[in-house]
Amino acid sequence: MTAGECNSTTMVMAEISDEELAEVATILGMRRSFDMSVYKDTYMKRRVAIRLRSARCGSVAEYCCLLRQSQQELDLLQKALTIHVSHFFRNPSMFDMLRQQVLPGLFDAASKAKAESVRLCCLGCAGGEEPYSLAILLREHFGRQIRQIPVRIIASDIDAATLATAERGEYGEERLKEVSQELRERYFRFQEGRFRLIPGIREMVAFSRENISCTDRYPASDLVLCRNTLIYFNRLEQEKILNGLAGMLAPGSILVLGRSETLVGDARRHFVTISLAERIYRRV
C-alpha cells in the first residue's frame, strides 16, 4: 500500500494541529499500544511531519489512511518517534565521576551490608552503548570488587529493534569515538569493518524490553542511568517517571540523568545533588 493509493495529492505540509496529532496517536495506540500522549507534543509533531514527508503524503488525513493500511508505515513511524542516538562513554566526565566518586562508595556499602550483588540499571539504553560502557569501566577499574561481589547490569528500552542491535554488540566506528585505542584492542574485535564486543563484556549485560513509564516492573537498583530519554516526555510524565525511579532506589542509591535533563516537581524531594554538571543525584 502506498500513499498514492490513499490519495494522490502531495503538497507541502502546514504545521500539524493538536487534533491531527491526536488522530495519529489513536491509530498508533490502537494498533501498537504505543502511548504518544506521554511525549512532548512539539517533538511528536516534528517526528510525524518527517514521516509524512518521507511517505509523500499531502495531509495528515492521507497519512492516517496510509497508517491504517500499512504495517510497514506503522513500524517506520514508531521508529521515528524514538531517537536511538548514543555512543560509548557519552559525556566521558560523567563516567570519570562514576569511577572516582560513585562506584567505590557503592561497592563499599554493598560489602559492608554483605549484599548479594550490586545492581546497575540503564533505562532507555538504545543500542547498548551505555550499559556496555559501564561494563568496560567495571572490568577496567573494579576488577577486584566484581570478583568479590557479583554485578548485574540490567538494560532496557521500549524499542525491540534497537535492543536486538544491543544484544549483537556490534558497532560502527562512529559509536566508538570516545573509546581509546587501548580499550578498543582489549574489548572489541574488528571484523569486516565493524567493532564486535568480546563475549566477556556482552555477558555482563542483560537486556529487556520495558516501558520507562512502568517503573514498577524494574528491579530495585543501586545505580540507575536514565540519560537523554526523559527529555522527550512531557513534564507531567517526567515527574511521574522520576517518582517511579525514586521507588527503584533505596536511600543512598544513585540516579544519573542526561546533561539536558533535571529533576522536576515533586520528584526533587527524593534526591540530593552530588554533581549538578554531571546530573548525578543521591536518593535520600
Ligand SMILES: C[S@@+](CC[C@H](N)C(=O)[O-])C[C@H]1O[C@@H](n2cnc3c(N)ncnc32)[C@H](O)[C@@H]1O
Ligand atoms: C537518545 S536514546 C538514549 C540512549 C542512552 N541512554 C544515551 O544517553 O546515550 C533514547 C532512548 O530512549 C528510548 N525510549 C523512548 N521512549 C521510551 C519508553 N517509553 N520506555 C523506554 N525507553 C524509551 C528510545 O527507544 C531510545 O533508545
